[in-house]
Amino acid sequence: MSKFTQSLFHPLPNDKKVALPKKFTFPFYYQPHALCIEAANDLQSYLESQRDFIHNFGLNPKLDGLIIGKMFGVMVVEDQDGDLGYLAAFSGKLAESNYLKGFVPPIFNTLNIEGFYKKGEAKLNAINRKIEALESASELKLAYELLESSQISAEKEIKDFKIFMKAQKKIRDKKRDESKGILSDKEFQKLFNELKEQSISYQLKLKYLKVDQQKKIGQAQQELNALLKPIQDLKNKRANQSAKLQRRIHEQYSFFNAKGEKKDLLTIFKDTNSPIPPAGSGECAAPKLFQYAYENNYRPIAMAEFWWGASPKSEVRKHKQFYPSCRSKCEPILGHMMQGLEVDDNPIEQAITFQGKLEIVYEDDYLLLVNKPHEFLSVPGKTQSESVYTKMKTYLPKAKGPLLVHRLDMSTSGLLLIAKNERIHKNLQRQFIERSVKKRYVALLDGELKSESGRIELPLRVDLDNRPQQLVCYEHGKPAVTNYEVKAIENGKTRIYFYPITGRTHQLRVHAAHAQGLRMPIVGDDLYGVKSDRLHLHAEMLCFTHPISKQALTITCEAPF
Known part of the structure; x- marks a missing residue:
C-alpha cells in the first residue's frame, strides 16, 4: 500500500533502521540510497494505481494524445521533529498542470492565467497572428x-x-x-x-x-x-517583448540554498558558458525538491530521480530506471542550491590510478598493443592526468609522435594500438580512416536477444544538455553503423560480438540500449543502463596491415568477463 498522500511530506518509517548517508547525494553521478529506493517504489506504486490525473506516459495503449514520458524525483528529508519522509516532484508540467496533489509546487507557475507570463504570452500570440496574416x-x-x-x-x-x-x-x-x-x-x-x-x-x-x-x-x-x-x-x-518577458521570468525563478541565500536564474548563469539560461531552467524535479525543503525547514538527506513512461525517440530512457540530474540546466542551479550542504564528492573527478604495468599483448620494433583496463582513460582528461598515453610515454621515452592510434571509452577495456614513430602512426591512422581495420568487441547485454545477427544504423550526436551522453539524431547526427552476432545466452544475459563499421563516441552502448537498436543496455552501463562492478564491453580483436611487413596482423585479447 503506497504511503503517498495529498500531504507533501510523505512519511517514510525507517523500520529496518537503515543508516542515513553521511553526505547528501551528488546528483550528477550516484547510486540511489536504500531510503531513496524505498521512496521511489512508494511513488511508483502510486503512479501505477492513481486516478487523480490523466497523462499519457505511453504505458496504456488505450490513452489518446501525445506520449510524454516524465522524470520524477524523490528527496528523503527530515522534519523538525526528526521524522523521516520524502518529497516528490516531476519535471516540467504534468497533465497540463504545474500543481498536482502530493507533489511539491513549481518555483514559478507559468500556467497561471492571471499572471504576467500568460498575459505576456497572449500579447506575443496576438503579434504572431498579425504577422501570419x-x-x-x-x-x-x-x-x-x-x-x-x-x-x-x-x-x-x-x-x-x-x-x-x-x-x-x-x-x-x-x-x-x-x-x-x-x-x-x-x-x-x-x-x-x-x-x-x-x-x-x-x-x-x-x-x-x-x-x-x-x-x-x-x-x-x-x-x-x-x-x-x-x-x-x-x-x-x-523580439523585444519576448526578451523582456523572458528576463522577467528569469527574475521570478529565485532559488535558496542551505545557507538561506537566494539567487535568480540570471545571477546563477551569469558566469557560466551559457549566460542566458536554457529553456526550462528551474522546471526540473531536483530544484523544486530543494526549494520546497528549504522553504519548509526540512533537512535534505538524499535524492534520486527516475524515468516513468516510454522512452523519447532520441534518448535512452528506461521505465522506472534511475538517472542523474541534467547538466546544462540543473548543474549551475544545484551548484548554488547545495551550498551549505555536505555533498558526496564527484566520483568522475576523483583521481584514477592503475597499479602496476599495462599488459602488453603484442610488441615489435614499430608498434605495440596494450590491454587497457576498464575505467582507465586512453588520454589525459580535464581533471585526470594518468592514462594509457602517459604510461606509454614512460614506457617508450624515445618514441616520437602521438603514440595512440585510436581511443577507447574510459569504461571500455581491451586492445589499444600504439605506434612508436610518426610514420607508423600516420600509416595506421590512415587504415582506421579508410575503415580497413577490422574490430571486434565482446559485450554482455542485460537481457535475452532473440535475433542471431543483424545491423544497426542509428546516427548519433552529443546530448548538449548531458555531455558526454549521445542522442540518436537523424537531422544532425553523424552516421553510425554496427554489425552484431549473438554468441550465447547466459543466465538471462546475451553474450554478443559487435563489429563497428564507424567509430562514434558511445556507439556500441547507444546502439545496444536504444529503443530503435537492440533495446538491451550493456551490463554495467552507468549512462544508458544500470551501474554494476564494470561496463561489460571489451575490445577483443584488431586486424590490420602491418605498416612495414605489409602482412595482415590479427591480435586478440580475451574478455575478462
Missing part, C-alpha cells in the same frame, strides 16, 4: 511574384540583347575583313569608324537597357519592401 496576404504573394518576374524578364532581355550584339559583331568583323584590299585607305578608314560607332552605340544601348531593367526591379523591390516593413516591425516588437 500579413505574411499570408495575397498582396505580398503578388509582390514577390512581380519581383521575381521582373528579375527573370530583365535577365532574359539582357541575355537576348547580348546575343544580338554578338551576331552584329560577327557581321561587322566580316564587313571589315571583306573590305580589306578592296576599298581605298580613306574609304576603309571611313567604314572602320562607322563600324566602331555602331559597336559603341550597341554598348550604350546595353548600358541603358541594364539601367532600365534595374529601375523596374527596384520599383518591384520597393513595393515588396513596403509590404515587408510592417512585418519586420512586428517581428522586432515581438
Whole structure:
C-alpha cells in the first residue's frame, strides 16, 4: 500500500533502521540510497494505481494524445521533529498542470492565467497572428511574384540583347575583313569608324537597357519592401517583448540554498558558458525538491530521480530506471542550491590510478598493443592526468609522435594500438580512416536477444544538455553503423560480438540500449543502463596491415568477463 498522500511530506518509517548517508547525494553521478529506493517504489506504486490525473506516459495503449514520458524525483528529508519522509516532484508540467496533489509546487507557475507570463504570452500570440496574416496576404504573394518576374524578364532581355550584339559583331568583323584590299585607305578608314560607332552605340544601348531593367526591379523591390516593413516591425516588437518577458521570468525563478541565500536564474548563469539560461531552467524535479525543503525547514538527506513512461525517440530512457540530474540546466542551479550542504564528492573527478604495468599483448620494433583496463582513460582528461598515453610515454621515452592510434571509452577495456614513430602512426591512422581495420568487441547485454545477427544504423550526436551522453539524431547526427552476432545466452544475459563499421563516441552502448537498436543496455552501463562492478564491453580483436611487413596482423585479447 503506497504511503503517498495529498500531504507533501510523505512519511517514510525507517523500520529496518537503515543508516542515513553521511553526505547528501551528488546528483550528477550516484547510486540511489536504500531510503531513496524505498521512496521511489512508494511513488511508483502510486503512479501505477492513481486516478487523480490523466497523462499519457505511453504505458496504456488505450490513452489518446501525445506520449510524454516524465522524470520524477524523490528527496528523503527530515522534519523538525526528526521524522523521516520524502518529497516528490516531476519535471516540467504534468497533465497540463504545474500543481498536482502530493507533489511539491513549481518555483514559478507559468500556467497561471492571471499572471504576467500568460498575459505576456497572449500579447506575443496576438503579434504572431498579425504577422501570419500579413505574411499570408495575397498582396505580398503578388509582390514577390512581380519581383521575381521582373528579375527573370530583365535577365532574359539582357541575355537576348547580348546575343544580338554578338551576331552584329560577327557581321561587322566580316564587313571589315571583306573590305580589306578592296576599298581605298580613306574609304576603309571611313567604314572602320562607322563600324566602331555602331559597336559603341550597341554598348550604350546595353548600358541603358541594364539601367532600365534595374529601375523596374527596384520599383518591384520597393513595393515588396513596403509590404515587408510592417512585418519586420512586428517581428522586432515581438523580439523585444519576448526578451523582456523572458528576463522577467528569469527574475521570478529565485532559488535558496542551505545557507538561506537566494539567487535568480540570471545571477546563477551569469558566469557560466551559457549566460542566458536554457529553456526550462528551474522546471526540473531536483530544484523544486530543494526549494520546497528549504522553504519548509526540512533537512535534505538524499535524492534520486527516475524515468516513468516510454522512452523519447532520441534518448535512452528506461521505465522506472534511475538517472542523474541534467547538466546544462540543473548543474549551475544545484551548484548554488547545495551550498551549505555536505555533498558526496564527484566520483568522475576523483583521481584514477592503475597499479602496476599495462599488459602488453603484442610488441615489435614499430608498434605495440596494450590491454587497457576498464575505467582507465586512453588520454589525459580535464581533471585526470594518468592514462594509457602517459604510461606509454614512460614506457617508450624515445618514441616520437602521438603514440595512440585510436581511443577507447574510459569504461571500455581491451586492445589499444600504439605506434612508436610518426610514420607508423600516420600509416595506421590512415587504415582506421579508410575503415580497413577490422574490430571486434565482446559485450554482455542485460537481457535475452532473440535475433542471431543483424545491423544497426542509428546516427548519433552529443546530448548538449548531458555531455558526454549521445542522442540518436537523424537531422544532425553523424552516421553510425554496427554489425552484431549473438554468441550465447547466459543466465538471462546475451553474450554478443559487435563489429563497428564507424567509430562514434558511445556507439556500441547507444546502439545496444536504444529503443530503435537492440533495446538491451550493456551490463554495467552507468549512462544508458544500470551501474554494476564494470561496463561489460571489451575490445577483443584488431586486424590490420602491418605498416612495414605489409602482412595482415590479427591480435586478440580475451574478455575478462
